[in-house]
Every structure is written in structure tokens, then in C-alpha cells.
Amino acid sequence: MDFLTKKCGCKLVVGWLTATVTLPLSISISSVSAVTPSEVGGVSGLTTVNFEPPPRKDAPRGGTAGGGSRTDTLSCSSSIQARTKALTALTPGKHVGLSHDRRPVLYVYLPKTNAKVGEFSLFDDKMNGVYQTEISVENSKGFIAIKLPSAPSLVKNQPYYWSFALACNPEDRTSDMVVGGWIEYTQLNQDLQNKLIKAxxxxxxxxxxxNGYWYDAVATVMELQQKEPHNPQLARTWTELLTSVGLSLNIVATAN
Known part of the structure; x- marks a missing residue:
């Protein structure tokens, strides 16, 4: 029985995700960079990016900050430099983030770590276990892109809580570092669809x-950064998106 099962008394549907080097098709590791304000200076006259929580979509159980973890990062750290960074889930904090994809891509920032295994879990709004899988993180750092499987898929307009646990000590799962956040699959309205087509x-x-579609915004940034890593407008957009939900640029920094 794993730590999360013992914590919430859940029975989890266990499955496996496959690995690939291509973002964001499955589980993969990338050194996609978060940027600092100094890297985007001089860019002006552009649309400001600000996450606006969807109405009446606060987390059912109060939520968890995307950068939060249960334990001291030193227990999993593999270097002095990594100790200034933390395991971070890219989520909108206490709010539910929307996605128009029934199988969205979720992102976690992984600092340098001695851990070899991570564990992804998905729960419904009552914290009943829906899905769980192990992810190899040995010798990995940077962003992990987690693509949900075809089954079970998210039910429309139903909030889910997802978590990523880093197994610092496989023999004692109470020392896991755990981060996560809330997500809800919902369809785009026609007006927003029309605007997206023209944008x-x-x-x-x-x-x-x-419009509250946090996970689609993050996924779009990640996809574009693979194609245009030196685009200053994209760098500015990335910075504004992170800071609009209080994610630290020092934490979500370039993995090196």
C-alpha cells in the first residue's frame, strides 16, 4: 500500500504511462527554461498575460499551492545548487484550473534529486482514487510532462485533484515530497473558440x-518554447503567466 493510499484511504486504479523524449506526448523530461524579468526587458506594447480563475471554481477542499511540498527539499537533493529550488507543480494555486482537453498535459518541475521514482495520482472531488502510476526520475531534472491516459478520461465539468509524489526514501513513503493541484475538463464556448482561431x-x-484555462495556457507555452526557445515575446508571456498565480521564478528556473 502506497503513502497516498494510506493518507486518504483510497483505492486507486493503477496504470502505467510510457516514456518519450518528445514533449508533451507522454512522460518526458525537458530543460524548458523559465525566465527572469531581466531576460525580457525592453519588450513592450504586448498583451498582458494574467490568469483569471473561472467563476465559482475554487478548489473543493481548499486547494494546495502549486509549489508546496510536504517535506524539506534537502532530503531529496543531489546538489547544493538544487537545494535552492523545489519540486513544483505548475498549477493555479488554490483555484481549479480548466482544460478543454479530456486528456490534458500536466507539468511538474523536478530539481536535481537523488530520488529514482515519482508517483502520479489522480483523485475525484471526494478524494477517491481514480488513477495512479509510477514515473522513473532517475538522473532526471527539469520539467516532467504528464499526459493523462485514454482511460480513465476526465468527466466533463467534474473537478479532480492530481498529485505528484517524489519518493525520497522508498522504504519510508512518509518522507515523500508531494505537490499537486486541481483541474477540470470543460468545453470551450463558441465565442472563445472564434477568438482562438483568429489569435x-x-x-x-x-x-x-x-478565461481560466490554465492547463491549456501552460501547455501552449511549453509547445512553443520547443519551437521558439529564444522568442522574447514568448519569454515575457511565460514570466507573466507564472507570476500571475504566484509561482516563483527562482523555483521554476532553468535546470542545470
């Missing part, structure tokens, strides 16, 4: 964020 790729990030 540029970077403008779509702002539209998603403004």
Missing part, C-alpha cells in the same frame, strides 16, 4: 489564461 500562437496563451 496568434502567443495571443492564444493570454486568451486561455484570461
Amino acid at each position: 496568434s500562437s502567443v495571443e492564444r496563451i493570454s486568451l486561455y489564461a484570461k
